[in-house]
Amino acid sequence: NAGVTQTPKFRILKIGQSMTLQCTQDMNHNYMYWYRQDPGMGLKLIYYSVGAGITDKGEVPNGYNVSRSTTEDFPLRLELAAPSQTSVYFCASSYWVAGNTIYFGEGSWLTVV
């Protein structure tokens, strides 16, 4: 069972570079999310999507972009990376039924130097 798969797991970026974190899920979930987790903190929502073609901002969207062209995929794009974007990024997905579990990927560790 693959669940939610994120790539890459680790990446070092230089300031000003851009990159895309990939996320795919094989559970046919309509909801997908991107969170970031800074050291010693809880997760903060960056962007979310309620279905293909629909995305919306979360709590901390600045410096990021997303797209949702298919149900399975929800890539997160970092433009002009900054040291403040050093964090662990988690993709998650769920099916819209009250009480359904939200499943998280393994995380992507990103360092901007």
Add this chain to the structure above:
Amino acid sequence: ELKVEQNPLFLSMQEGKNYTIYCNYSTTSDRLYWYRQDPGKSLESLFVLLSNGAVKQEGRLMASLDTKARLSTLHITAAVHDLSATYFCAVEEGGSNYKLTFGKGTLLTVNP
């Protein structure tokens, strides 16, 4: 803005002891989630609490929800070393399409 506060943030326990982690939140919600995170790992869902008075138990962990007090508790009974992890509560703001606001987490260490 929804705020979620957990306490304590750090908890060191002896094996066999009982303890409770508290999760307070600032706005109306009747959906609360508890997650466990091991170091360097992803989040594992423990409990989903959907209504006032909800209580769920799994092994040595029991979670409850009081929506009127805006409070959830995670009670640990007879702790064992394997329970050492960080525990997060997360609250879904009403009508928010499953957007969760997380607490800062409680780092639990169970000592022999």
